[in-house]
Amino acid sequence: MENRSMPPKDLHAVLPRLALIGAVLAVIAGLFAWAGGWLTPARVSGGSIADAIEANTGKVFAGTRRAHAKGLCVSGAFVANGAGVALSRAPLFVAGTYAVTGRFSLAGPNPGASDGRNVFHALGLRFALPGGVEWRMALDHVPTFIVATPADFQALMVASTPVAATGKPDPVRMAAFLAAHPETARFMAMMKAAPLPSSFANGTYYSIDAFRFTSAAGVTQAVRWQFEPEDAFGELDKSKLDQMPNDALFDEYIVRSRKGPVRWHLMIVPANPGDRTDNGTIAWGPSHRKIDVGTLTLDNAATETTGNCRDLVFDPLILPPGVAASDDPLLAGRSAAYSASFRRRAREGAPADPLSIHQGAAK
Known part of the structure; x- marks a missing residue:
């Protein structure tokens, strides 16, 4: 048999390259392990955020999003007027019409929760652009978020987890969290005082996080954005939220959409x-x-049973050319948490949609 062993001289030449390849593979494996939270179980990851939400809720609603579980599918189009071309080379800004799929939702993990709650309204959007490019957005009707970082969000979920004795968060633990996070206290005060839109159709929806636009000329600038409604703003009576029908906001939007485009x-x-x-x-x-x-x-x-948004993840980091993430850490945290939520609900199977059950909504 032919001796195929490598001469010592050649072996010495190859060993450094083999070592380099091995080191690169180790780094890649380490990054995957770090991203999955395997090396440091206590670190914040998409999975640990989902765990904290589930623990806070005390119940997993199988097959649903871990947050913003109650939703309604919507679709339509975006007509660009061309003014955005000077800001970004994103295809969405070239004058034309682009298909849109979206989802209205309310904050919270319970898909059957009442609409009569003082929580923020959300809108997820997916823009289908030429060449298979997409732009996805996750927007809220308030211009800021409740915490500044993914770690703070996870800590808030822990601090606000109800205790068995009272069914409410431990007041000492929650007070300590708010003392250390005045931004969260400010957000809660704002939600208590600010008016709630009376319809999904008349709220303004904000990007919350900053992004970076780059124009065709190579000019980069930081931006936020917001969708401002043509429908006149109306306000819910917060003193009567507990008297609202369970699906009042969703039913109202369905009726409004039948009257004409929003x-x-x-x-x-x-x-x-x-x-x-x-x-x-x-x-x-x-x-x-x-x-x-x-x-x-x-x-x-x-409804999510008959619509096409149930399995969409409105990941704010799915961006087109000409748009990039800013240095806001919430973006990576939101992206990771949405992905973890999707993996879990995909394993659990499709849930019953309470909006489909309720009076055959959206027929």
């Missing part, structure tokens, strides 16, 4: 000097320039 204008808000791009709890001031880059029209509503 429209919002996409307003891009470039940062001013000194604006924070790394902290979603800090609102930018009112003196910002706003550029109207097009109109979002939603003309169809369907």
